[in-house]
Amino acid sequence: MTIVLITGANRSIGLETAKQLSAKGLFVYLGSRNLTKGEAIVKELNEQGFNNIKAIEIDVTNHESVLAAKNSIEQEHGKLDILINNAGILGTQPQTATETSVENIKEVFETNFFGVIHVTQAFLELLKRSESPRISNITSGLGSLTLHNDPNWKYYQVKSAAYGPSKTALNAYTIVLAHELKDSNFKVNVIDPGYTATDFNHHSGPGSVESAASFIIKHTLTEDDAPTGQFFSNDIEDETGISPW
Template identity: 75%
Template sequence: MKSVLITGANRSIGLETAKQLSKQRLFVYLGSRNLEKGKSVVQELIENGFQNIKAIEIDVTNTDSILEAKSIVEKEQGKLDILINNAGISGPFPQNASDTPLKNIQEVFDTNFFGVINVTQIFLELLKKSDSPRISNITSGLGSLTLHSDPNWKYYDVKSAGYGTSKAALNAYTIVLAYELKDLPFKVNAIDPGYTATDFNHHNGPGTVESAVKFIIKHTLIDDKAPTGKFYSNDIEDETEVSPW
């Protein structure tokens, strides 16, 4: 049975991802910064018929927490097949480039960018023990520099000095990581679930979590012939779904 760790999985897109992967018979580590909240969610899932799900405490901004989570997965599985870096924060809005407090931007980067790097680097040892390791970095179309430079883009006016720039940095890291691992069986991609109504954005957005997660899973559970180092967006209305960087 393949194993997957999903960070920030106790609600919204992360939780739905855990549900759908459980249905596909993967062993799911439901990552939660607060273990009790995670356990409560898992207990409810089990009562509703879901199987092979375990809550695991992981705060992506805390190295000790990540190391402890890695130790648990290593003892129980010996390896990790899939890492979905889903945990993220938006930070307070508005986020003007000229006057957003630096500490606010740093807090967003600590989770959305540095947290992803820390989790990924610590779990690489276990991922390398998998026959077909996958890393999916959950990003946003708001991290596309190309689209943000196009006045005709429908979200052109949605600028953010913290959130958007953190996702642009995450996209850049994805390219570097995918290149470094290209001669191994890894597939490393940035995946934008699209503008989805969740707790994260006060339930704005036209997309549903179910649709968003189907898209994430589509580009995570890919075969060895699939590309690596790509940026897929659920908001792209063509067959390739490849978003411009």
């Protein structure tokens, strides 16, 4: 059975991704900082017919929490096939370059950037035991420097001094990680689910969580000849879905 861990999966896109993967027959660990809340959600999912989902406590900013989650999955399954680094925070708004506090920027980076590194490095041992390991780092179109520098981009006016740069840094880390693992059977990519209506943005996005989750899954459940080290975006209007960095 294919074993999946999704961080920050107790709501919105992460939760919908867990549901869709479970429906496909994969076993999903639903990562949640609060285990009680995670277990309550899994109970609801079980009642809806999703039986191959289990809540697991994981705070990506806490090294001990990450290691405990890794040890639990190792004891129960001995491997991990898919890691979806989905946990993220927006940070205090607004985020102007001249007034956003360094503390706010550090807090956002701690989850969105350093948290991904903590989790990825901790779980690499289990991923290497998989025949087809996949790492999908969930990013944002706001992490694209090329698009941010294009006045014709539809979100050109949306600038942030903490959230956007944290995703740009994540993109850069993913390129390095994918290159390091390029001669193995790993596929490592960043995936932007698009501007989606969620609690994260007060439901202001035009996209649905169903579409966002389907896009993540499309570029995660890939064949052995699929690309690695790519930036896929649900907001890119061509068949490749490839976004400029």
